[in-house]
Amino acid sequence: MKRLILLRHAKAVPASPDLDDRDRRLADRGRSDAIRMGQFLKEEALLPELVLCSPAQRTRETLDLVLPQLFVTPIVRHLPELYLARWLTIVNLVRQVRDKADTLLLIGHNPGLEEAVKKLARPPGDTKTRKLHQLLGAEYPTAAVAILEFDVEMWSAVERGDGELLNFVRPRDLRGPD
Template sequence: MSVAEPRRIVLFRHAKADWPQVTDHERPLADRGRTDAAVAGRKLADSGITFDLALCSTSVRTRETWKLAVHELAHRPKTVYEERVYEASPGELIAVLNEVPDDVQNVILIGHNPGVHGVTEILAGTAEDDAREWMNRRGFPAAAFAVVTHEGSWKTLEPGVATLADYWAPSE
């Protein structure tokens, strides 16, 4: 594939987690989270994006979110459970994305706030339609996702070079 073709990155926050007496890393999804993860998966399927790679935090809630969402997709991408995505800052998430091989066109990253919201804002120098306004109004609640496009290699992904193409959040 040519690096001039637009690449798509979906930045997907895990669905709503429960608060049992376990470590933060081991927190499972709440009932609402399981429902919202499946709905988000259907919305991702409706987007028509075929993912080549999924980068998922190792936490229980992100793995459960991805398992429920990917079930809704027509094509199951290669999934890498990446420890560095757990509690990552926007800069750390960009560093992970910079390592994606250039033969990968579309990536979904399943992670946590504030990193997922922050990296979306930092990468998106421009926005299509009212995607940024909608995201600014809603914030980045559990199970929300943003679609960011970028032209160039993964190594050139840096603040301000991408476009916020779409944003979705579950109903409150």
């Protein structure tokens, strides 16, 4: 059994002409959301053994805020191919994982992450899964996380439409009342 956690980077400062997109840092809300999502992963025992992360500043900062919440030290790989990657690139990078890691955290960008989840998840079968798919179809906001499970022994066996969408959680789902 393999578990894939797809985390979109947390909210970044707005793009500007004098700042390269790769260098955009997290906004204040992004920092607090990243910590919150790390706490959620810990509470749900979703502890990665391997992390694949885009090299953009906002994805690296998201990772730097999530990891201390987990109290684990996974292997971390910053992959240039993940920067603004499309869904097929993301899926191919997952399939290329040769580590024995059963839980893989991938931190990247939209629209690629959302597309990857939609392509990898099997059609919804029950009410809970239908609701998760509806949430996912509405939007994949910053710092949102999708958790997919695959009944395979190796990452190379991950196929389109074979993943069970276990959960889709947005930061606002975890925030207390305003």
